[in-house]
Amino acid sequence: MGLPEIIKLASEGEGLKLEFKKKAAHPEKIVRELIAFANTEGGYLLIGVDDDGTVSGQRFIEEEIYVMDKAIAELVHPPLQVQKEILHLNHKKGIAVYRIEKSPHRPHFLFENNRKKAYVRVADRSIQASKEMWEILKRQKRDENIIFHYGKKERILMQALEENSSITVREFMRIAKIPIFIASKTLIKLVLANVLQVIPMENEDLFVMKAAG
Secondary structure: OOHHHHHHHHHOOOEOOEEEEOOOOOHHHHHHHHHHHHHOOOEEEEEOOOOOOOOOOEEOHHHHHHHHHHHHHHHOEOOOOOEEEEEEOOOOEEEEEEEEOOOOOOOOEEEEOOEEEEEEEEOOEEEEOOHHHHHHHHHHOOOOOOOOOOOHHHHHHHHHHHHOOOEOHHHHHHHHOOOHHHHHHHHHHHHHOOOEEEEOOOOOOEEEEOOOO
16 A cells, blocks of 8 residues: 555545554554454554544654554454555654454454453444444354244334334333343344344444345
């Protein structure tokens, strides 16, 4: 990738598939972005680009790459494949481009406070995956045929979604008067069956009807 391509990419601003970092400070946090890309739709991490998209470069870019590569190798599970390019702007400054594909081995995660934490990309942010999102990521890659019984709780759910555009696990639990694990399991199954779509959120994920087409 040459400088014109990087400038064009940076001009688009951070988004679902693009993240900027001026330098690799706190690499243990930056790997969350790479995990989120791998767990969602893939993307690019540009090191040496300012938050506003200015391609300014970073001094001693090889050192930035060293700490990032070390963090990726040591912190991400299962191992994450990345494609990496270096572009030197001059003899002092350079840019690192990390390209991450949507991973067939998702969900990728890291350990924080002795807990497994996966991340997904939502717009220009990487957020922690809920247990429902984790299960959906794990099962989506199996390409399995999902069969579900359209019973009372499913009818209650569809009626609720006619009245409101979205629903959470706790809302479904309450209106259907079912245990939360059954509400969770039902919503997961309907996402996997392409009836519903999940929208990851910081607090509670939203479940909506899958758009036609």
